[in-house]
Amino acid sequence: MSESKKSGEAFSENEMRFDPDVRCVVICSAESGNPVTSVTETFYRYTGYTPGEVIGRSLSMLHGPDTSPEAVDMFRYLIHSGESGKVKILNYAKDGTPFWHHCEIRPISNGSGELTHFICVQRPESLD
DSSP states (O other): OOOEEETTSOOOHHHHOOOTTTOEEEEEESSTTOOEEEEOHHHHHHHOOOHHHHBTSOGGGGOOTTOOHHHHHHHHHHHHHTOOEEEEEEEEOTTSOEEEEEEEEEEEEOTTSOEEEEEEEEEEEEOO
């Protein structure tokens, strides 16, 4: 199951609030494959992956047998179109434990307007 919100739809103040204890922040390059360039400590706490294990790799490493192809397609659409959006996706921690990630993805451009990175604010939710 996936949920998404394309750009043009407003995010509520509550959705945009960043709480470092419950939200992960991941920055990915706009280069081919969208390798991770930075993660917060919260990402490690929820996924079990250290920065050294994830930096330089695609976030697809979190996908597993029940990850929705539609959610993956929505991520791809947002990345290729350079739009902001929200996606709910079933991901897997390093130990194989599934969890929901409520993700908000936003493009980052340089001073010339060239797309250079994406920032993804993630709110993990256990299946319990």
